[in-house]
Amino acid sequence: xxxxxxxxxxxxxxxxxxxxxxxxxxxxxxxxxxxxxxxxxxxxxxxxxxxxxxxxxxxxxxxxxxxxxxxxxxxxxxxxxxxxxxxxxxxxxxxxxxxxxxxxxxxxxxxxxxxxxxxxxxxxxxxxxxxxxxxxxxxxxxxxxxxxxxxxxxxxxxxxxxxxxxxxxxxxxxxxxxxxxxxxxxxxxxxxxxxxxxxxxxxxxxxxxxxxxxxxxxxxxxxxxxxxxxxxxxxxxxxxxxxxxxxxxxxxxxxxxxxxxxxxxxxxxxxxxxxxxxxxxxxxxxxxxxxxxxxxxxxxxxxxxxxxxxxxxxxxxxxxxxxxxxxxxxxxxxxxxxxxxxxxxxxxxxxxxxxxxxxxxxxxxxxxxxxxxxxxxxxxxxxxxxxxxxxxxxxxxxxxxxxxxxxxxxxxxxxxxxxxxxxxxxxxxxxxxxxxxxxxxxxxxxxxxxxxxxxxxxxxxxxxxx
Amino acid sequence: xxxxxxxxxxxxxxxxxxxxxxxxxxxxxxxxxxxxxxxxxxxxxxxxxxxxxxxxxxxxxxxxxxxxxxxxxxxxxxxxxxxxxxxxxxxxxxxxxxxxxxxxxxxxxxxxxxxxxxxxxxxxxxxxxxxxxxxxxxxxxxxxxxxxxxxxxxxxxxxxxxxxxxxxxxxxxxxxxxxxxxxxxxxxxxxxxxxxxxxxxxxxxxxxxxxxxxxxxxxxxxxxxxxxxxxxxxxxxxxxxxxxxxxxxxxxxxxxxxxxxxxxxxxxxxxxxxxxxxxxxxxxxxxxxxxxxxxxxxxxxxxxxxxxxxxxxxxxxxxxxxxxxxxxxxxxxxxxxxxxxxxxxxxxxxx
Ligand SMILES: Cc1ncc(C[n+]2csc(CCOP(=O)(O)OP(=O)(O)O)c2C)c(N)n1
Ligand code: SF4
Numbered sequence: 001x002x003x004x005x006x007x008x009x010x011x012x013x014x015x016x017x018x019x020x021x022x023x024x025x026x027x028x029x030x031x032x033x034x035x036x037x038x039x040x041x042x043x044x045x046x047x048x049x050x051x052x053x054x055x056x057x058x059x060x061x062x063x064x065x066x067x068x069x070x071x072x073x074x075x076x077x078x079x080x081x082x083x084x085x086x087x088x089x090x091x092x093x094x095x096x097x098x099x100x101x102x103x104x105x106x107x108x109x110x111x112x113x114x115x116x117x118x119x120x121x122x123x124x125x126x127x128x129x130x131x132x133x134x135x136x137x138x139x140x141x142x143x144x145x146x147x148x149x150x151x152x153x154x155x156x157x158x159x160x161x162x163x164x165x166x167x168x169x170x171x172x173x174x175x176x177x178x179x180x181x182x183x184x185x186x187x188x189x190x191x192x193x194x195x196x197x198x199x200x201x202x203x204x205x206x207x208x209x210x211x212x213x214x215x216x217x218x219x220x221x222x223x224x225x226x227x228x229x230x231x232x233x234x235x236x237x238x239x240x241x242x243x244x245x246x247x248x249x250x251x252x253x254x255x256x257x258x259x260x261x262x263x264x265x266x267x268x269x270x271x272x273x274x275x276x277x278x279x280x281x282x283x284x285x286x287x288x289x290x291x292x293x294x295x296x297x298x299x300x301x302x303x304x305x306x307x308x309x310x311x312x313x314x315x316x317x318x319x320x321x322x323x324x325x326x327x328x329x330x331x332x333x334x335x336x337x338x339x340x341x342x343x344x345x346x347x348x349x350x351x352x353x354x355x356x357x358x359x360x361x362x363x364x365x366x367x368x369x370x371x372x373x374x375x376x377x378x379x380x381x382x383x384x385x386x387x388x389x390x391x392x393x394x395x396x397x398x399x400x401x402x403x404x405x406x407x408x409x410x411x412x413x414x415x416x417x418x419x420x421x422x423x424x425x426x427x428x429x430x431x432x433x434x435x436x437x438x439x440x441x442x443x444x445x446x447x448x449x450x451x452x453x454x455x456x457x458x459x460x461x462x463x464x465x466x
Numbered sequence: 467x468x469x470x471x472x473x474x475x476x477x478x479x480x481x482x483x484x485x486x487x488x489x490x491x492x493x494x495x496x497x498x499x500x501x502x503x504x505x506x507x508x509x510x511x512x513x514x515x516x517x518x519x520x521x522x523x524x525x526x527x528x529x530x531x532x533x534x535x536x537x538x539x540x541x542x543x544x545x546x547x548x549x550x551x552x553x554x555x556x557x558x559x560x561x562x563x564x565x566x567x568x569x570x571x572x573x574x575x576x577x578x579x580x581x582x583x584x585x586x587x588x589x590x591x592x593x594x595x596x597x598x599x600x601x602x603x604x605x606x607x608x609x610x611x612x613x614x615x616x617x618x619x620x621x622x623x624x625x626x627x628x629x630x631x632x633x634x635x636x637x638x639x640x641x642x643x644x645x646x647x648x649x650x651x652x653x654x655x656x657x658x659x660x661x662x663x664x665x666x667x668x669x670x671x672x673x674x675x676x677x678x679x680x681x682x683x684x685x686x687x688x689x690x691x692x693x694x695x696x697x698x699x700x701x702x703x704x705x706x707x708x709x710x711x712x713x714x715x716x717x718x719x720x721x722x723x724x725x726x727x728x729x730x731x732x733x734x735x736x737x738x739x740x741x742x743x744x745x746x747x748x749x750x751x752x753x754x755x756x757x758x759x760x761x762x763x764x765x766x767x768x769x770x771x772x773x774x775x776x777x778x779x780x781x782x783x784x785x786x787x788x789x790x791x792x793x794x795x796x797x798x799x800x801x802x803x804x805x806x807x808x809x810x811x812x813x814x815x816x817x
Binding site for chain 1: 467468469470479482483487488490507509510511512514516518519520522523526527528529530531532533534535536538552553556560636637639640641642643645646648650661662663664665667668669670671672673674675677678681719722723724725726727729803805806807
């Protein structure tokens with residue numbers, strides 16, 4: 001006869017903190033039998049080194065006392081989520097989650113269901129004893145119609161609590177699982193069948209085939225308030241009537257799906273470091289910080305215009321910050337972004353008083369023109385009716401960006417026309433060369449467009465302006 | 467080497483350089499770019515991205531992956547962060563390293579997607595059940611979103627407690643230049659405690675349960691001793707604080723507003739300085755006390771005063787009761803941001 005160690009259990013239970021060799025389960029409890037079967041299957045298949053058990057919160061919480069393998073003791077209901085993490089982290093391990101019917105059927109149902117739906121590579125052993133054992137015999141989703149529990153003292157009333165939840169049948173609607181079955185441990189014949197099914201769950205994991213769910217009907221004599229024999233009878237008769245035993249899915253032979261290939265990089269460096277990356281900013285206290293605001297409608301290229309100025313600043317090794325309209329400003333299809341260019345590390349990212357404001361529409365002008373700093377500049381598209389003057393000491397430039405872009409036959413280039421104005425009127429404190437370079441670079445993926453925009457930029461800049 | 471990136475993306479890069487192997491997450495604005503970046507870059511490096519069914523799942527997936535001895539992370543915002551609290555407590559209770567990024571949006575409830583710092587208490591004091599602490603860092607720039615994410619992994623491994631990177635919605639959207647390091651961090655070896663599915667880890671057990679009250683108390687004492695030692699890794703940044711009469715204390719994005727406020731005040735003849743905690747737990751108490759003694763103190767924050775209260779507590783614990791009692795705050799909520807104008811005006815009324 002095999003020794004207890006050969007059957008996958010510790011001989012005494014050191015992890016319990018006491019050197020005892022009896023389990024914590026009540027006499028006649030289904031968990032006790034299932035624990036033995038699981039340990040045996042794991043040992044017989046030689047999988048103890050490879051197995052990671054994910055334990056539940058419920059009467060099965062102390063399986064780690066008994067099974068001689070690595071364990072992770074999860075939160076109540078979360079064994080399937082934790083097992084997802086385990087099998088993703090250790091694809092070569094055999095991952096087995098063990099859950100009760102409160103744990104899986106109630107609090108953790110969606111986690112278990114979604115893991116099954118994703119076809120996570122773990123086996124889930126789900127013990128259905130029709131109630132919450134550990135916390136004192138309350139109703140579970142699997143409680144039978146009329147069954148008395150501590151929270152259904154007058155019997156479960158379907159009018160108030162619905163009918164028992166058939167976990168296997170629900171999971172069988174999913175495509176990913178390879179194996180779904182319901183067995184019982186209420187008598188010897190059933191125990192033999194359960195043993196085979198448990199073995200199968202391990203084999204599926206050993207071979208990396210995919211997700212397997214095994215529901216096991218189990219008696220809880222203590223909370224059924226029955227002696228072990230009567231409890232087993234209840235399990236075989238009443239529970240099986242509601243939860244027929246059987247195999248709902250067996251596709252063990254199916255080849256697991258291979259993941260689609262994705263573009264690969266060999267290292268972070270390979271992935272992120274650009275060949276033409278600019279050098280880090282250098283401190284230069286002599287450079288006067290400039291704050292820009294660009295505003296207009298979404299689709300007018302406002303955000304890319306800001307990015308273009310930001311990139312030019314980076315080429316000059318200035319501290320640079322860009323951020324898109326955020327907070328309550330971002331309403332009514334309008335878009336804006338801010339850019340800060342500085343010779344020293346940038347403090348506040350928000351541009352309360354821009355040195356330069358570019359407006360492509362009327363709401364933008366009305367919203368921001370009054371905030372512009374003394375000595376600053378507002379460039380506004382010619383189509384915008386300017387009903388109020390900007391503050392004293394602020395230069396106003398009305399510029400036909402939209403019109404020119406249309407005349408050039410590239411209406412989308414209105415933002416490039418605005419860049420031309422920034423360059424022509426020397427608003428940025430950045431070199432012409434870098435402004436052009438960054439404009440071209442912004443069309444990295446369409447170099448022809450980059451050149452076209454450079455040409456338009458020059459044409460626009462050359463235009464007379466009164 | 468530099469890269470111009472959105473702060474949220476810098477978080478993903480930092481995690482990858484730190485050796486993070488798994489990302490679990492559920493989308494939420496304004497943190498979603500972190501999931502987007504992770505969904506793209508993790509698989510490209512042969513690492514794992516899983517879109518979880520909810521934040522409860524994300525954090526428990528982390529529990530499994532960390533328990534199995536791998537570095538992992540998630541990112542979320544307020545509502546998702548609330549859902550994760552039980553799981554973070556379990557991570558701390560099982561002494562597992564993992565990194566949670568919270569890009570704070572306005573609350574309570576659904577609130578809106580604009581910036582606040584109002585998750586201060588759960589992010590800094592441990593929002594879940596039991597006496598546990600997280601290592602909490604507060605970045606203020608894209609560079610720090612990168613650097614402090616890396617640091618979060620390092621500290622989480624060193625102290626075996628979850629680390630929180632506490633940012634805000636405004637910061638997440640900003641683009642700035644990030645300098646990338648030469649090398650990636652090496653993977654730590656967890657085989658002495660993790661369940662890795664290998665012969666050498668067969669005897670390992672990851673758990674947070676101690677059925678016996680005496681054992682649970684002993685474990686709690688062990689945790690508290692560990693957290694006390696963690697104080698050695700507190701970080702803070704003073705700015706023009708040496709000769710300051712007025713000290714502006716603020717973290718994260720508010721810390722940057724504080725910096726500009728101080729510059730403006732100095733331009734107007736007020737001797738102001740700033741102090742920015744970079745770690746919020748452990749709080750840089752000694753560093754703050756060193757520049758706070760005898761100063762008038764104001765905070766800038768995007769919450770209802772949770773941070774100011776923590777500043778008072780830390781000053782008081784450092785023996786600066788008078789300074790603690792005089793702390794004033796300028797704050798906004800709901801997604802509105804404290805303006806430099808507003809902070810300057812407030813400060814001038816104080817001195
Ligand atoms: C979040 C949370 N809620 C509630 C509990 C309390 N609790 C522990 S076990 C359990 C139910 C266990 O029932 P089941 O999953 O059916 O397992 P059994 O004990 O019957 O094997 C509950 C409600 C908990 N630990 N955590
Ligand atoms: S309460 Fe029920 S499920 Fe729990 S150990 Fe006892 S018999 Fe088993």
